[in-house]
Amino acid sequence: EAGELADELEQSIYAVGGFVRDILMDTPNLDLDLVVEGDGIAFAQALGDKLGGRVRAHRKFQTAVIVLPDGQHIDVATARLEYYEYPAALPTVELSSIKMDLYRRDFTINALAVQLNKSQFGRLVDFFGAQRDIKNRVIRVLHSLSFVEDPTRILRAIRFAQRYSFQIGGQTERLIKNALGLGMMEKLSGSRLFNEMCLIFEEKTALACLRQMRDLRLLSAIHPMLTLSPAQEELLEEIEKVLEWYRLLYLNHAPRSWIIYFMALANGAKDEETQSLAERFNLTPKQINDFLALRKQLNQSIYHYKMWKHRKGPLSQLCFQLDELPVEGVLFFMSKFKQEATRRDLSQYLTRLKDAELDISGRDLQLAGLPEGPAYGEILKKVRAA
Numbered sequence: 001e002a003g004e005l006a007d008e009l010e011q012s013i014y015a016v017g018g019f020v021r022d023i024l025m026d027t028p029n030l031d032l033d034l035v036v037e038g039d040g041i042a043f044a045q046a047l048g049d050k051l052g053g054r055v056r057a058h059r060k061f062q063t064a065v066i067v068l069p070d071g072q073h074i075d076v077a078t079a080r081l082e083y084y085e086y087p088a089a090l091p092t093v094e095l096s097s098i099k100m101d102l103y104r105r106d107f108t109i110n111a112l113a114v115q116l117n118k119s120q121f122g123r124l125v126d127f128f129g130a131q132r133d134i135k136n137r138v139i140r141v142l143h144s145l146s147f148v149e150d151p152t153r154i155l156r157a158i159r160f161a162q163r164y165s166f167q168i169g170g171q172t173e174r175l176i177k178n179a180l181g182l183g184m185m186e187k188l189s190g191s192r193l194f195n196e197m198c199l200i201f202e203e204k205t206a207l208a209c210l211r212q213m214r215d216l217r218l219l220s221a222i223h224p225m226l227t228l229s230p231a232q233e234e235l236l237e238e239i240e241k242v243l244e245w246y247r248l249l250y251l252n253h254a255p256r257s258w259i260i261y262f263m264a265l266a267n268g269a270k271d272e273e274t275q276s277l278a279e280r281f282n283l284t285p286k287q288i289n290d291f292l293a294l295r296k297q298l299n300q301s302i303y304h305y306k307m308w309k310h311r312k313g314p315l316s317q318l319c320f321q322l323d324e325l326p327v328e329g330v331l332f333f334m335s336k337f338k339q340e341a342t343r344r345d346l347s348q349y350l351t352r353l354k355d356a357e358l359d360i361s362g363r364d365l366q367l368a369g370l371p372e373g374p375a376y377g378e379i380l381k382k383v384r385a386a
């Protein structure tokens with residue numbers, strides 16, 4: 001549909017970036033990014049109308065997002081024609097705007113486009129050797145100022161390298177070290193850094209990313225507290241296994257992975273040190289509060305769990321205690337305690353008890369003629385315990 005519409009509007013349209021990269025890598029990717037040579041916002045509005053979606057435009061950046069009825073997003077950007085004046089008598093050249101658009105991107109593997117216009121449908125646009133780099137499994141920047149322009153790309157390089165088991169190219173690695181030597185990491189704002197770290201924590205290979213960050217001296221440049229000690233590595237290995245297990249079970253409610261990783265990275269640190277780490281990442285007061293509260297709650301839960309085990313208490317008691325702990329806390333708890341019995345109790349809680357629904361509700365009590373009041377809560381709690 002996008003191709004037909006672009007034909008009607010006499011514009012060129014391309015799918016770009018990660019979507020194209022992942023087609024070549026045979027990896028699923030549902031995030032469609034489009035680039036229009038023309039007016040991206042007008043195009044997005046017309047395509048939004050055709051597909052019955054809502055469109056949010058950002059005039060300043062000439063971009064728009066189409067939100068489809070099923071909740072999926074399509075990002076639409078505008079590739080502007082740019083004119084390069086050559087000195088002396090040489091003529092002004094008009095560079096193809098898709099080429100300029102791709103040249104501004106982070107790595108060759110992301111600088112790919114596929115044309116969607118009908119007559120050119122499926123034409124792969126690869127100006128910078130992306131196919132060669134995919135074949136050779138390397139992450140390569142497009143120009144030497146890439147990391148200085150945007151230091152978050154250092155973290156992106158590592159994230160893609162670990163996700164696809166690629167190497168970071170030799171020259172690209174030198175440019176990373178250069179940028180670190182120039183103190184680019186220190187200049188990076190806390191919120192952009194936090195954003196990139198969260199993306200890393202969503203990857204299955206988060207620990208490998210952290211190890212590569214340590215080896216490139218990136219972790220210590222972010223905060224001296226981030227040492228990744230052998231004990232932390234061991235804990236992170238468990239976290240990775242537990243998260244993978246949980247993500248497989250509950251595809252629909254993803255835990256806030258960052259909290260779990262932060263708990264591991266700040267494991268054993270005092271509250272002041274943790275506070276300083278949180279400031280480096282520019283966490284909001286709410287995020288800091290959630291984090292510190294979770295850590296405290298977790299210690300209480302561990303204590304209560306041990307008591308419960310010792311006294312051989314009823315399962316319902318464990319259930320009510322763990323209900324006080326957000327799921328991230330339970331997952332961290334599981335990661336920290338490798339004993340099979342503990343893991344069995346906690347996984348039983350997560351899989352069978354936590355979201356168990358009751359056959360009766362307050363409505364049934366109402367229908368039975370019970371006067372409304374605190375007794376409702378008590379009755380329902382007793383049913384749940386039973």
Ligand code: CTP
Pocket residue numbers: 016017018019031033104105106107110111150152153156
């Ligand atoms: N991009 C960039 N520099 C950045 C961030 C993004 O050049 N710092 C470009 C890349 O070309 C990327 C595109 O913007 O392909 C879209 O960014 P994003 O959605 O973050 O990346 P994806 O490549 O889709 O990666 P992922 O698979 O992690 O979503």
